[in-house]
Amino acid sequence: MSPLKDTYRHQGLRRGLVRELRQRGIHDERVLAALAAVPRHLFFEPAFEAHAYQDKAFPIGEGQTISQPYTVAYQTQLLGVQPTDRVLEVGTGSGYQCAVLLRLTPHLDSIEFNEILFARTRQRLALLGANGAGLHCGDGSVGLPERAPFDAILVTAGAPGLPPALLRQLRVGGRLVIPVGGNHTQRMVRVTREGPETFVREDFEEFRFVPLRGASGWQIK
Ligand code: SAM
Numbered sequence: 001m002s003p004l005k006d007t008y009r010h011q012g013l014r015r016g017l018v019r020e021l022r023q024r025g026i027h028d029e030r031v032l033a034a035l036a037a038v039p040r041h042l043f044f045e046p047a048f049e050a051h052a053y054q055d056k057a058f059p060i061g062e063g064q065t066i067s068q069p070y071t072v073a074y075q076t077q078l079l080g081v082q083p084t085d086r087v088l089e090v091g092t093g094s095g096y097q098c099a100v101l102l103r104l105t106p107h108l109d110s111i112e113f114n115e116i117l118f119a120r121t122r123q124r125l126a127l128l129g130a131n132g133a134g135l136h137c138g139d140g141s142v143g144l145p146e147r148a149p150f151d152a153i154l155v156t157a158g159a160p161g162l163p164p165a166l167l168r169q170l171r172v173g174g175r176l177v178i179p180v181g182g183n184h185t186q187r188m189v190r191v192t193r194e195g196p197e198t199f200v201r202e203d204f205e206e207f208r209f210v211p212l213r214g215a216s217g218w219q220i221k
Contacts, residue, residue, distance in 0.1 A: 004127065006039040013053035014040070017069055020055055026073040030081075034103035035073055040066075042128055043094040062114050064210055066094040067156055071207055078177045078190050078204065079152045081105050088147065088169070089133075090140030091156035091212070095121040099130045101154070108133040109147050111140035113213050139214035143169040150174055158186040158209035163216035167191065167199060179209045183218060 018036045026032060041052035043066055051058050057065040067075075076097075081087060081104040092098055092112035098121075101108050110133050112118040118137040125131050136144060141163045143153070148169035155166070155178035166176050170193040179186035188204040211218040 004042060006042070010039055010041055010053075017053045017055060021070060021073050024055075024070055026070070026077055028077045030104060031073055031076045031100075034076070034100045035069060037103055038096065038099045040069065040096060043096040043099075043124070060094045060117070061120075062117050064093055064114065064117060066096050067209075072097050072100055074188065074205070074207075075154055075156070075177050076100060076104070078188065079154050079175055081152055085151035086147075086149075086171075088140075088144055088150045088153045089156065090143075090153065090166070092121050092135060093117060093156060095125045095130070097154070097156055098125065098133050098135075099128070102130055102132050106132050109136060109144055110134070111136040111138055111144055113137075113139060139217075141165070141212055141214035141216035145169065153177070155179065155212060156209070157212035157217070158183065158207075159212040159216065160218055161216070162189070162191060162201075163212075165216065167193070172196060179207050181206075183211050184208065 018032050041049045044052050055069050057068045060066050083105055085105045086107040089110040092110040098110045122135050142165040149171040151171055151174045153166050153176045158179045172193050174193050176191045180189045181187050185206050187206055190202045192200045194200050
């Protein structure tokens with residue numbers, strides 16, 4: 001079977017996954033529709049396809065993971081993306097979250113630290129026709145100043161604190177969604193820039209993420 005096939009069986013499995021996410025409390029219909037539309041199995045090596053519609057994170061190589069569907073839905077829901085929003089994703093990884101965000105806005109940039117994952121994912125997104133995002137390779141913990149300001153910034157790796165550059169690159173009214181904490185568990189945090197110097201922080205559930213690297217991340221060799 002072609003690895004790029006999205007069959008009725010895959011679509012059925014996806015509907016089941018979306019039902020599960022709804023039961024776990026995801027209620028934003030646009031987010032649920034985006035997850036129902038993106039064929040997650042196409043972000044897996046064909047040999048591991050059977051894992052694609054379980055609500056679990058999965059290794060994608062280079063010590064990194066494709067996030068659990070619940071986490072993707074949870075972060076996307078907190079981000080509250082509108083169709084005209086300019087969005088930055090930090091941590092492109094497999095490109096799955098990127099494809100989900102592209103269902104919500106065409107104005108998307110995504111940055112990945114790991115050069116091997118970056119090259120692989122750029123190719124995958126092109127093959128899938130999901131190449132509407134500006135893809136960048138580099139340290140997203142300092143944001144993407146040349147494309148700022150953003151209405152929404154989503155960080156998909158766990159940070160030791162709030163990266164100052166990401167706060168500065170938010171437009172007034174913009175939201176930063178980022179897991180913050182130790183290197184084992186992190187709390188999901190949303191910061192809204194309510195005025196030029198006014199940032200409001202809200203804390204949500206705990207999650208487990210791979211570490212954010214780079215200047216405002218964890219210093220790992
Ligand atoms: N969003 C991804 C997906 O849908 O597959 C999941 C990403 S994985 C949980 C986190 C990613 O963040 C990894 O690919 C990692 O290399 C990347 N990363 C870590 N630190 C980074 C940084 N400073 N800038 C950009 N990417 C970073």
